[in-house]
Amino acid sequence: MNAARPPLATAEVAAATLVCLPDMGPRRLRAVLDRWPDPGVALAAVRDGKAGDALARHARLVRTQEREALARSWAHAARALDLAPELLRRGTAVVRDGHPGYPIGDEVPDRPAVLLVEGAAPEVLHRPRVAIVGTRSASVHGLADARELGAFLARRGITVVSGLAIGIDAAAHLGALESGGGVAGVVATGLDVVYPRRHVVLFERVRRSGVLLSEAGFGAQANRFRFPIRNRIIAALADVVVVVEATLRGGARITADYGLEYGRPVLVVPGSRRNPSAEGCNALLADGAQPLLDPDDVLVALGMTPGSRRGWGAPPPRAAPGSDGARILEACAGEAATVDQLVSRTELPPEAVTVALRALERQGWVEHRRGWWWPR
Amino acid sequence: MLASVRSATLTGVDGHVVTVEVHVSTGLPSYHVVGLPDAAVRESRERVRAALLSSAIEFPLQRITVNLAPGGVRKTGAGFELAVALGLIAATGQLADGVLDGVGVLGELGLDGSVRPVPGVLALVDALRAAGIDSVIVPATDGAEASLVHGMDVRAARSVAELRACLKGEADWPDPPPPAAGEPGAPDLDEEPVDLADVRGLPRARRALEVAAAGGHHVLLTGPPGTGKTMLARRLPTILSPLEADEALEVTRIHSAAGHAPRHGLARRRPFRAPHHTASTAALVGGGSNRLRPGEVTLAHRGVLFLDELGEFPPHALDALRQPIEEHVVRISRQAMSVVFPSDFLLIACSNPCPCGRGGPSCECTETQRARYRRRLSAPLLDRFDLRLEVHPPEPGDGPGEPSSTVRERVAEAVARQQRRYARRHWRRNSQVPAGALAEVIPLSDDADDAWRWAIGHDTLTGRGAARVRRVARTLADLEGSAEVCERHVTLAAALREDVP
Numbered sequence: 110m111n112a113a114r115p116p117l118a119t120a121e122v123a124a125a126t127l128v129c130l131p132d133m134g135p136r137r138l139r140a141v142l143d144r145w146p147d148p149g150v151a152l153a154a155v156r157d158g159k160a161g162d163a164l165a166r167h168a169r170l171v172r173t174q175e176r177e178a179l180a181r182s183w184a185h186a187a188r189a190l191d192l193a194p195e196l197l198r199r200g201t202a203v204v205r206d207g208h209p210g211y212p213i214g215d216e217v218p219d220r221p222a223v224l225l226v227e228g229a230a231p232e233v234l235h236r237p238r239v240a241i242v243g244t245r246s247a248s249v250h251g252l253a254d255a256r257e258l259g260a261f262l263a264r265r266g267i268t269v270v271s272g273l274a275i276g277i278d279a280a281a282h283l284g285a286l287e288s289g290g291g292v293a294g295v296v297a298t299g300l301d302v303v304y305p306r307r308h309v310v311l312f313e314r315v316r317r318s319g320v321l322l323s324e325a326g327f328g329a330q331a332n333r334f335r336f337p338i339r340n341r342i343i344a345a346l347a348d349v350v351v352v353v354e355a356t357l358r359g360g361a362r363i364t365a366d367y368g369l370e371y372g373r374p375v376l377v378v379p380g381s382r383r384n385p386s387a388e389g390c391n392a393l394l395a396d397g398a399q400p401l402l403d404p405d406d407v408l409v410a411l412g413m414t415p416g417s418r419r420g421w422g423a424p425p426p427r428a429a430p431g432s433d434g435a436r437i438l439e440a441c442a443g444e445a446a447t448v449d450q451l452v453s454r455t456e457l458p459p460e461a462v463t464v465a466l467r468a469l470e471r472q473g474w475v476e477h478r479r480g481w482w483w484p485r
Numbered sequence: 486m487l488a489s490v491r492s493a494t495l496t497g498v499d500g501h502v503v504t505v506e507v508h509v510s511t512g513l514p515s516y517h518v519v520g521l522p523d524a525a526v527r528e529s530r531e532r533v534r535a536a537l538l539s540s541a542i543e544f545p546l547q548r549i550t551v552n553l554a555p556g557g558v559r560k561t562g563a564g565f566e567l568a569v570a571l572g573l574i575a576a577t578g579q580l581a582d583g584v585l586d587g588v589g590v591l592g593e594l595g596l597d598g599s600v601r602p603v604p605g606v607l608a609l610v611d612a613l614r615a616a617g618i619d620s621v622i623v624p625a626t627d628g629a630e631a632s633l634v635h636g637m638d639v640r641a642a643r644s645v646a647e648l649r650a651c652l653k654g655e656a657d658w659p660d661p662p663p664p665a666a667g668e669p670g671a672p673d674l675d676e677e678p679v680d681l682a683d684v685r686g687l688p689r690a691r692r693a694l695e696v697a698a699a700g701g702h703h704v705l706l707t708g709p710p711g712t713g714k715t716m717l718a719r720r721l722p723t724i725l726s727p728l729e730a731d732e733a734l735e736v737t738r739i740h741s742a743a744g745h746a747p748r749h750g751l752a753r754r755r756p757f758r759a760p761h762h763t764a765s766t767a768a769l770v771g772g773g774s775n776r777l778r779p780g781e782v783t784l785a786h787r788g789v790l791f792l793d794e795l796g797e798f799p800p801h802a803l804d805a806l807r808q809p810i811e812e813h814v815v816r817i818s819r820q821a822m823s824v825v826f827p828s829d830f831l832l833i834a835c836s837n838p839c840p841c842g843r844g845g846p847s848c849e850c851t852e853t854q855r856a857r858y859r860r861r862l863s864a865p866l867l868d869r870f871d872l873r874l875e876v877h878p879p880e881p882g883d884g885p886g887e888p889s890s891t892v893r894e895r896v897a898e899a900v901a902r903q904q905r906r907y908a909r910r911h912w913r914r915n916s917q918v919p920a921g922a923l924a925e926v927i928p929l930s931d932d933a934d935d936a937w938r939w940a941i942g943h944d945t946l947t948g949r950g951a952a953r954v955r956r957v958a959r960t961l962a963d964l965e966g967s968a969e970v971c972e973r974h975v976t977l978a979a980a981l982r983e984d985v986p
Contacts, residue, residue, distance in 0.1 A: 245851060245852045245853070246848070246850065246851050246852045246855075248846060275852045275853075276852060383846065383847075384846060385846075385847060385848075385849060386846075444846075445845065445846045447845070447875075447877040448689055449686065449687070449688065449689065449877050449879075449880065450877070450880065452688060453880045453882065453883070459688040459689055459692065460692075460973075460977060463689070463976070463977055463980045464973050464976050464977065464980075466980070467976045467979065467980055468976075470943070471939060471943070477983070477984075478984075479838065479844060479845060479848075479875070479984075479985075480707070480708075480838065480844055480845060480874075480875025480877070480983060480985060481844075481845040481846060481875075
């Protein structure tokens with residue numbers, strides 16, 4: 110993939126160097142590039158220790174002493190930093206605001222000045238993009254919805270944007286990847302950091318079939334404050350934001366709020382009132398968000414011709430449940446249940462319920478997770 | 486003048502024969518103990534001296550050397566004092582030659598000349614018997630325990646003065662110790678009676694307990710606080726099969742060596758050990774620096790080890806359990822010695838599913854919190870539980886379950902079935918069938934084999950996990966009285982091995 114890319118321009122290396130400076134953040138970077146729009150000039154100024162000029166009006170750095178200390182530390186770091194070999198080796202593209210290939214429109218006020226992009230399929234950023242976001246502690250049903258939705262969109266050539274987190278994010282990415290679609294993963298850390306660690310394989314798959322984006326420099330670790338800031342990029346990149354399962358105070362609600370702020374249609378999958386992982390979704394609906402009842406709703410929101418409204422797709426073919434199995438599915442009523450609950454609702458002997466549940470699991474009717482049985 | 490008396494010392498829970506040699510010669514009055522004695526043995530000389538003087542027996546004002554042979558074995562405790570005292574009496578010519586030949590002597594002395602009990606009498610007398618000694622003098626309170634050793638002539642000693650008189654033939658021996666009374670397995674009267682009928686609901690957990698008791702399978706129960714996990718676990722002993730004769734001897738030996746001898750000689754109930762979760766590694770598996778002491782896993786030998794709040798135990802202490810669970814013995818090695826403790830126990834553990842404890846759809850923990858909580862229990866340890874299940878609070882309508890007596894009968898039948906099947910094998914229970922013998926000993930019907938293979942793929946069982954499902958399936962068949970392992974047994978066995986917590 111390196112061969113296909115034009116050699117790195119000096120300006121791009123300079124921009125990446127600025128991003129990778131210690132204690133650099135989106136606002137500070139924007140301030141520096143406002144003062145010296147050419148990154149090469151800006152870097153030269155920073156190396157000369159003149160960054161303090163650019164930060165003069167920065168809200169958080171009112172004291173001259175602080176500004177000068179930061180400018181000295183940047184000057185020191187910038188003089189020591191030569192990113193060109195690293196960028197070449199990693200195949201990192203440096204995408205600047207106002208230059209060709211920058212994926213976010215001008216309507217987003219706080220868009221990142223520079224994005225670092227890695228991955229084998231940068232073209233996914235030039236297709237319709239839908240963000241699928243949700244909670245990390247998702248239910249079996251939420252995970253299935255995210256996965257099916259990811260697959261549905263990917264099959265129609267729509268890029269699925271998400272944050273590579275545990276739960277809904279990962280399920281959406283996986284659904285899209287399994288259908289051979291393109292994905293864009295927006296990470297909060299540097300592109301050389303894998304967080305969460307257990308998604309190391311997922312990160313590789315996203316790299317192969319799509320792109321990873323970050324506004325943070327190499328080496329930036331998973332700090333708490335980075336995630337809400339990252340969520341604004343997910344919302345900004347998306348043409349439509351879909352919330353699958355969200356808790357009342359989770360990152361997914363932040364993404365939805367950014368989406369509304371940037372004028373993106375926000376679609377929300379409604380949840381059961383008994384499901385704490387869906388409280389945030391229902392709160393969004395109460396606030397007037399549009400419910401997502403059918404995947405085609407996303408196509409309509411994108412302005413694409415809706416399909417044949419085939420809904421969520423036919424369930425996979427599975428054998429008819431036995432008589433005990435049918436009673437159990439009826440007793441579940443679509444909600445998760447424990448064996449003991451099913452025993453008392455169906456009045457079957459416990460062993461018969463266990464045997465029937467295993468048979469249903471084998472046929473694909475139910476799924477067992479954390480001691481509860483979930484109908485699929 | 487030289488006298489030698491046979492005695493024994495404890496290493497771990499095993500006895501070792503020790504020859505106590507006492508040499509009395511002319512010279513400046515002195516008293517030395519040689520032969521790798523520990524501090525307690527060295528202190529014994531003051532007690533021996535006082536005991537002899539209080540008993541109006543001459544204490545020689547001469548050069549006294551006490552040697553404990555063999556010199557390489559570390560001698561611990563005060564159990565040699567009676568032997569040393571008798572050796573002194575013999576070496577000073579106050580006893581006829583030969584009265585102590587072929588007699589083992591055990592006992593600690595009081596300053597007034599009384600003979601006090603020693604720990605581990607059963608193991609010590611066993612060792613003496615193995616060395617060809619068929620007569621022992623033991624403290625009177627240990628008489629019942631010593632007489633459990635087959636073919637041993639046990640004589641009781643109450644005080645040094647009385648003992649000397651008996652040895653000289655001037656007095657009759659005190660009455661032989663009463664034989665161990667009562668039926669094995671009879672409950673101790675002073676224990677609060679508990680019964681499975683006290684627990685409401687939890688049908689699956691009850692079933693798991695029954696399977697565990699029948700086949701000797703380790704159980705892990707997870708669930709919200711207050712559902713009755715601990716209550717249920719504490720009732721496991723009420724459905725266990727009684728100790729068999731050889732097992733009762735083993736248990737008595739271990740508990741006596743650990744210093745808490747059963748009150749009536751032979752242990753009758755299977756031990757139930759419930760260490761608190763602050764227990765150290767050494768407390769769980771055994772250890773110590775000078776004298777290696779058995780840990781909870783050994784004290785639970787042939788019984789139940791109950792670990793409540795499994796996640797709260799120190800992780801390294803839990804991982805130390807892995808080897809005893811697999812091999813049924815603990816090998817403790819220290820620089821000076823190494824011992825092997827038996828540790829064939831049934832492990833039952835309880836834990837919460839996550840920090841908030843609710844589990845399932847109403848859990849409010851984040852995925853990260855749950856992952857951190859899960860990491861406290863290592864996968865290799867979890868893999869060693871044959872039965873793992875999540876218990877849920879009883880439903881409002883749940884009544885009391887079956888009483889222990891009914892379950893105990895079914896368990897006893899299943900145990901008898903296993904005994905018949907394994908009569909010629911070196912294992913007793915389904916849970917102990919070696920992996921290599923599974924295919925031969927626990928054949929599966931075609932349907933059952935199909936279900937087993939599906940479970941391996943679907944539940945992503947490890948090799949150990951697959952073997953454990955097969956053993957549990959055999960126990961389920963035994964409980965039903967079925968000669969063959971059918972598909973439903975395998976299915977139920979796999980369902981009793983949930984992915985918890």
